[in-house]
Amino acid sequence: MTLHIDLQAIVANWKALAAKASGARAAAVVKADAYGLGAAHVAPSLYEAGARDFFVALASEGRALRPHLPDDARINVLSGHMEGADLTGLVPVLNSPEQFFRDRAMRPGKPFAIQIDTGMNRLGLEAGEWSAIRAEVLAAKPDFIMSHLACADEPDHPANAAQLAAFRAMTDDCGVPRSLAATGGILLGPDYHFDLVRPGIGLYGALPFANAQPVVRLSLPVIQTRTVQPGEFVGYSATWTADAPRRIATVAAGYADGILRSISSKGASLYAAGTACHVVGRVSMDLITVDVTGLADVPRELDLICPEQPVDRLADFAGTIGYEILTSLGHRYHRTWQ
Numbered sequence: 001m002t003l004h005i006d007l008q009a010i011v012a013n014w015k016a017l018a019a020k021a022s023g024a025r026a027a028a029v030v031k032a033d034a035y036g037l038g039a040a041h042v043a044p045s046l047y048e049a050g051a052r053d054f055f056v057a058l059a060s061e062g063r064a065l066r067p068h069l070p071d072d073a074r075i076n077v078l079s080g081h082m083e084g085a086d087l088t089g090l091v092p093v094l095n096s097p098e099q100f101f102r103d104r105a106m107r108p109g110k111p112f113a114i115q116i117d118t119g120m121n122r123l124g125l126e127a128g129e130w131s132a133i134r135a136e137v138l139a140a141k142p143d144f145i146m147s148h149l150a151c152a153d154e155p156d157h158p159a160n161a162a163q164l165a166a167f168r169a170m171t172d173d174c175g176v177p178r179s180l181a182a183t184g185g186i187l188l189g190p191d192y193h194f195d196l197v198r199p200g201i202g203l204y205g206a207l208p209f210a211n212a213q214p215v216v217r218l219s220l221p222v223i224q225t226r227t228v229q230p231g232e233f234v235g236y237s238a239t240w241t242a243d244a245p246r247r248i249a250t251v252a253a254g255y256a257d258g259i260l261r262s263i264s265s266k267g268a269s270l271y272a273a274g275t276a277c278h279v280v281g282r283v284s285m286d287l288i289t290v291d292v293t294g295l296a297d298v299p300r301e302l303d304l305i306c307p308e309q310p311v312d313r314l315a316d317f318a319g320t321i322g323y324e325i326l327t328s329l330g331h332r333y334h335r336t337w338q
């Protein structure tokens, strides 16, 4: 079970997104262990390529990443200053008046950033809270002010322009660097770029960055093969029955490894050097069954994620998004970084 991660492709995707937002500095979002691909490998590669701003979700993620980056790399924590968090060497993105006052009381003079809510209603100060404390916040000199777009993957969604207008109205006269765009926002164009952009998923080769280089190949070993006769079924609940003699390979990975059970019977394949072999029957915890009748020779490994079936295509079969496929990839894979 090998998860091949192409660090050169991640760097190329970062550079491509940075070039699309050439008026802004490009950060790198490496939360959830760089979307499952290994922040301790991804972040130093991007640092080497020129990234100096990184985002994680939790202080604990930031603490784990800190030793892997030089001191001049800024690690921003999106959940802000939560009670009991160790923020040594990190920059909390403060999300509420409560977080702001807690942070200033506990970390006076230490760097921080501010998030304001422009319509997503998830994180950040509401407009009223912002106007109530903005003078005090600005006097404390935040590194930057940010907000987050809810619908940036849908360029025509009216929420994009509405959030942009709200962000401008709340920050135009602040004189502080600003950040609004993640991957989707970068693709919306320069109005959305401001001073710092925060690409995540696009670095890892998935939508909405349609022109991304592929980053991940997932190769799964074949444990055994067998021939099933017409009328015989395969797997739990007997959801698939052979209509003709079929060669079935049993492969060593399952939903415990993030191969979502919902891809069962949806037409997903494993690939042998470009040849598609359908997944048949249910995905089980540690195993998948695959129809390899069409192969002259069954290789030792079959690929589930590869150029023929990228992350987003697998996500379609599962009824989800590339983000969930990547962040679900489990701990049992042998990860390699080239």
Ligand SMILES: *Cc1c(COP(=O)(O)O)cnc(C)c1O
Binding pocket: 029, 031, 078, 148, 181, 182, 183, 184, 198, 199, 200, 201, 202
């Ligand atoms: C996850 C996240 C990002 C990165 O988003 P992508 O869509 O993966 O590019 C940027 N900003 C915030 C606040 C996030 O939560």
